[in-house]
Amino acid sequence: xxxxxxxxxxxxxxxxxxxxxxxxxxxxxxxxxxxxxxxxxxxxxxxxxxxxxxxxxxxxxxxxxxxxxxxxxxxxxxxxxxxxxxxxxxxxxxxxxxxxxxxxxxxxxxxxxxxxxxxxxxxxxxxxxxxxxxxxxxxxxxxxxxxxxxxxxxxxxxxx
Amino acid sequence: xxxxxxxxxxxxxxxxxxxxxxxxxxxxxxxxxxxxxxxxxxxxxxxxxxxxxxxxxxxxxxxxxxxxxxxxxxxxxxxxxxxxxxxxxxxxxxxxxxxxxxxxxxxxxxxxxxxxxxxxxxxxxxxxxxxxxxxxxxxxxxxxxxxxxxxxxxxxxxxxxxxxxxxxxxxxxxxxxxxxxxxxxxxxxxxxxxxxxxxxxxxxxxxxxxxxxxxxxxxxxxxxxxxxxxxxxxxxxxxxxxxxxxxxxxxxxxxxxxxxxxxxxxxxxxxxxxxxxxxxxxxxxxxxxxxxxxxxxxxxxxxxxxxxxxxxxxxxxxxxxxxxxxxxxxxxxxxxxxxxxxxxxxxxxxxxxxxxxxxxxxxxxxxxxxxxxxxxxxxxxxxxxxxxxxxxxxxxxxxxxxxxxxxxxxxxxxxxxxxxx
Ligand SMILES: Cc1cc2nc3c(=O)[nH]c(=O)nc-3n(C[C@H](O)[C@H](O)[C@H](O)COP(=O)(O)O)c2cc1C
Ligand code: SF4
Ligand code: FES
Numbered sequence: 001x002x003x004x005x006x007x008x009x010x011x012x013x014x015x016x017x018x019x020x021x022x023x024x025x026x027x028x029x030x031x032x033x034x035x036x037x038x039x040x041x042x043x044x045x046x047x048x049x050x051x052x053x054x055x056x057x058x059x060x061x062x063x064x065x066x067x068x069x070x071x072x073x074x075x076x077x078x079x080x081x082x083x084x085x086x087x088x089x090x091x092x093x094x095x096x097x098x099x100x101x102x103x104x105x106x107x108x109x110x111x112x113x114x115x116x117x118x119x120x121x122x123x124x125x126x127x128x129x130x131x132x133x134x135x136x137x138x139x140x141x142x143x144x145x146x147x148x149x150x151x152x153x154x155x156x157x158x159x160x
Numbered sequence: 161x162x163x164x165x166x167x168x169x170x171x172x173x174x175x176x177x178x179x180x181x182x183x184x185x186x187x188x189x190x191x192x193x194x195x196x197x198x199x200x201x202x203x204x205x206x207x208x209x210x211x212x213x214x215x216x217x218x219x220x221x222x223x224x225x226x227x228x229x230x231x232x233x234x235x236x237x238x239x240x241x242x243x244x245x246x247x248x249x250x251x252x253x254x255x256x257x258x259x260x261x262x263x264x265x266x267x268x269x270x271x272x273x274x275x276x277x278x279x280x281x282x283x284x285x286x287x288x289x290x291x292x293x294x295x296x297x298x299x300x301x302x303x304x305x306x307x308x309x310x311x312x313x314x315x316x317x318x319x320x321x322x323x324x325x326x327x328x329x330x331x332x333x334x335x336x337x338x339x340x341x342x343x344x345x346x347x348x349x350x351x352x353x354x355x356x357x358x359x360x361x362x363x364x365x366x367x368x369x370x371x372x373x374x375x376x377x378x379x380x381x382x383x384x385x386x387x388x389x390x391x392x393x394x395x396x397x398x399x400x401x402x403x404x405x406x407x408x409x410x411x412x413x414x415x416x417x418x419x420x421x422x423x424x425x426x427x428x429x430x431x432x433x434x435x436x437x438x439x440x441x442x443x444x445x446x447x448x449x450x451x452x453x454x455x456x457x458x459x460x461x462x463x464x465x466x467x468x469x470x471x472x473x474x475x476x477x478x479x480x481x482x483x484x485x486x487x488x489x490x491x492x493x494x495x496x497x498x499x500x501x502x503x504x505x506x507x508x509x510x511x512x513x514x515x516x517x518x519x520x521x522x523x524x525x526x527x528x529x530x531x532x533x534x535x536x537x538x539x540x541x542x543x544x545x546x547x548x549x550x551x552x553x554x555x556x557x558x559x560x561x562x563x564x565x566x567x568x569x570x571x572x573x574x575x576x577x578x579x580x581x
Binding site for chain 2: 018019020021023024025026027028030031034052054058061062065066067068069083084085086088089090122123124125126127128129130134137139
């Protein structure tokens, strides 16, 4: 998406008249940015601030507060491994360890080819399928260490 | 027991309006709009004894009465679908399998309280639920259950989804409202309560998903009928998400007041590999722990309060004899440290210090004095600004009290007894 297209999307969003206050469009606007750009950068925040007629700092505050918004570059696919209690009790730490090994990166990093970002994540409400992970919007439940290469390959992983 | 809240979920395509209508869906809305005044609806819900399922257990009828009495316009009806409490996944089942029950419950609540606009605050981590809800809302508009002059009456209601973006604190109702207004999710001082000054400082009803799913039932079968299910002072069916070391993790619908032991051993199949049960957090990550000797407790708000813990979201987290209690408590307080919004000192600093101290104990570098420090921090955190900080120390302080020996073992031997290396 180009910046101009993004500005158009925000105008469309505001035209939907969903909220009685312009500032309420901040999170929906950030969501559009999160889904269409590698990161929410300064220019994006400036566009949101201008369109919603709010101070830039308020956009920045919101962008940095929420865990699902990335103000640093992220990969095409975000792997979120839940390590909260039920997943931890069912082996989540092993899953994280194995993914670090397979991808050759630490938690919070992105693979050099820009494909995957690895995140340790809080409970995603998938605890009946612990240990659980998601790749973008897809869920993987009761994940076993041995299944990880298969899962990664689905998203274009070239490793072995 | 007959399934009430989960009566639809095993049907094929239960999320579609056709299936919902075929099962009598939107009949309660019809009844409300054609036969009942808003006051009648409030009275019926009060009679039912329904208490909120989001954690605090506030009587729903009373909340609606307060909102109905406020004359500021417009009023907003918000469904709290943020479901962020660790190991809670009950609302997800309704959102994904029976979204129209939620929408119908909202419509009835909005009619009773005079709300013109509604929002479902859905956690960002439920993208599948979002697609299902979007579709359900579109279907409801198409059939005339949403929009202007619903079913030919004067009642109009528009409904939108507001997506959260990964912040547990936004489940707290005033932080949720701040987040809807486009801000960081920081709680507001109460009072004023959202029913009088909520979204854009207008009257705003905030109700949990599961709470709302009860509403069509209460209208269909009557508040009196409902009040006779389960515990007398907090009646109704309840969804219990069970996870951790049980054989059959999942969401179980049972009457309020079902003994914890029955839920774990009969419904969830007992402990994996028939190991011994060690400990249970009976009401989510901020509840105090129960030991194996304490699980005969009935699962309802007053009984668990009496047992020194709480029902919270009803999430039952089960540990077996091979699990380290220090590590479990550490993981939970790490969660709260991550989610603390940072607005007030007891919570921001308290969660951080508890993490540091628990981590050194777990690594075998703790001292006996640490245990007293933990309890004193815990006491200070009681004075936090909102419910997050007020409860975050519970899993830590309660495990120190009830599993003191295990903490001491870490300290005295200089290592975690549950780690092989
Ligand atoms: C830290 C914190 C987190 C909360 N998270 C949720 C949540 O995820 N979902 C929810 O329905 N209520 C949550 N609540 C409770 C809400 O503040 C509020 O009481 C509830 O949504 C009211 O709905 P009810 O009366 O139907 O239960 C939370 C409260 C606190 C203090
Ligand atoms: S208790 Fe914690 S979450 Fe609540 S206002 Fe204070 S810092 Fe924020
Ligand atoms: S604990 Fe991992 S999804 Fe809930």
